[in-house]
Amino acid sequence: MSELKVIQVPEGLSGSRVDAGVAKLLGISRSLVAELVEAGKVTSRGKALAKSDRLTADLVIEIDLEAPKNRLLINSDDVPGFRVIFQDEHIIVIDKPAGVASHPSVGWDGPTVPGALLALGIQLSTSGASERQGIVQRLDVGTSGLMTLAKSELAYSRMKQMFRDRAVSKTYHALVQGRLDPLAGTFDAPIARHPKSEFKFHVAEGGKDSITHYQTLEVFRSASLVEVDLETGRTHQIRVHFSAFRHPLVGDTMYGADPTIASKLKLDRQWLHAVRLAFVHPITGESVQFESKYPDDLEAALESLRIS
Numbered sequence: 001m002s003e004l005k006v007i008q009v010p011e012g013l014s015g016s017r018v019d020a021g022v023a024k025l026l027g028i029s030r031s032l033v034a035e036l037v038e039a040g041k042v043t044s045r046g047k048a049l050a051k052s053d054r055l056t057a058d059l060v061i062e063i064d065l066e067a068p069k070n071r072l073l074i075n076s077d078d079v080p081g082f083r084v085i086f087q088d089e090h091i092i093v094i095d096k097p098a099g100v101a102s103h104p105s106v107g108w109d110g111p112t113v114p115g116a117l118l119a120l121g122i123q124l125s126t127s128g129a130s131e132r133q134g135i136v137q138r139l140d141v142g143t144s145g146l147m148t149l150a151k152s153e154l155a156y157s158r159m160k161q162m163f164r165d166r167a168v169s170k171t172y173h174a175l176v177q178g179r180l181d182p183l184a185g186t187f188d189a190p191i192a193r194h195p196k197s198e199f200k201f202h203v204a205e206g207g208k209d210s211i212t213h214y215q216t217l218e219v220f221r222s223a224s225l226v227e228v229d230l231e232t233g234r235t236h237q238i239r240v241h242f243s244a245f246r247h248p249l250v251g252d253t254m255y256g257a258d259p260t261i262a263s264k265l266k267l268d269r270q271w272l273h274a275v276r277l278a279f280v281h282p283i284t285g286e287s288v289q290f291e292s293k294y295p296d297d298l299e300a301a302l303e304s305l306r307i308s
Contacts, residue, residue, distance in 0.1 A: 007065045014057040021055045024104045090283045092153035093148045102138040125156040129235045147276025158282035169278040172228040176247040183216040187241040191234045203244040210234045212241045220305040265301040271308035
């Protein structure tokens with residue numbers, strides 16, 4: 001089955017080679033893009049592009065996604081643990097494994113959620129920036145769990161507004177260093193981009209309003225398992241708030257976690273999982289709720305703490 005994808009090149013990919021840029025835009029491997037290019041399936045204004053051609057901002061390119069040799073655009077082995085939890089003609093809810101980006105971005109060469117869905121023949125809404133079409137919610141690359149996306153244009157518009165209105169319940173479980181005092185509470189501290197690091201954020205006066213509620217579920221010798229409900233949805237919000245209050249997430253070395261704890265637990269990412277999503281379906285008006293179990297690496301870390 002063939003599908004024609006029409007994409008406008010974003011400013012951030014201007015100057016990129018065609019093979020590298022298209023791979024990032026679609027979240028598929030560079031080698032598969034090379035096959036598509038060599039087969040004449042990547043064009044602009046009716047002209048086939050070469051792998052080494054350079055992309056320019058706002059250039060409109062067309063990609064025929066009928067992969068050569070009948071190969072999937074993303075091999076299932078590239079995204080182990082990726083699962084579709086629910087879908088209808090308007091929305092889709094997935095269980096995202098760690099190591100998969102929410103959408104293509106400059107500098108990321110790994111698998112993405114849109115790319116994985118494309119491999120399954122699932123189409124998203126065309127609303128939003130070209131590299132974020134259908135994306136109404138994001139999870140960090142190193143965070144696993146539930147994520148919802150829009151398939152229809154109306155669902156995209158309504159879901160975006162629901163997130164802005166804080167009408168979506170988002171619950172996470174996190175393993176943080178130390179014991180929290182009090183065991184339950186709220187962090188109400190503004191978050192802004194870090195002045196010395198492009199990819200980090202910090203608590204700062206004048207930042208965006210950010211509110212995180214937490215409750216301790218289980219206490220260990222060196223860490224605590226907490227349930228977190230987000231009232232707002234800032235980038236890295238959970239990680240930033242717990243770090244600012246001297247309880248960084250286990251494994252989150254970017255935000256000050258002790259690497260020796262993660263090493264003992266055999267963790268190579270932050271212990272953070274989106275366990276529950278609840279909202280009113282944007283089209284039917286039905287209340288829906290979805291849940292996700294811990295992946296193997298997070299479950300194993302907990303079991304190790306319980307027996308130590």
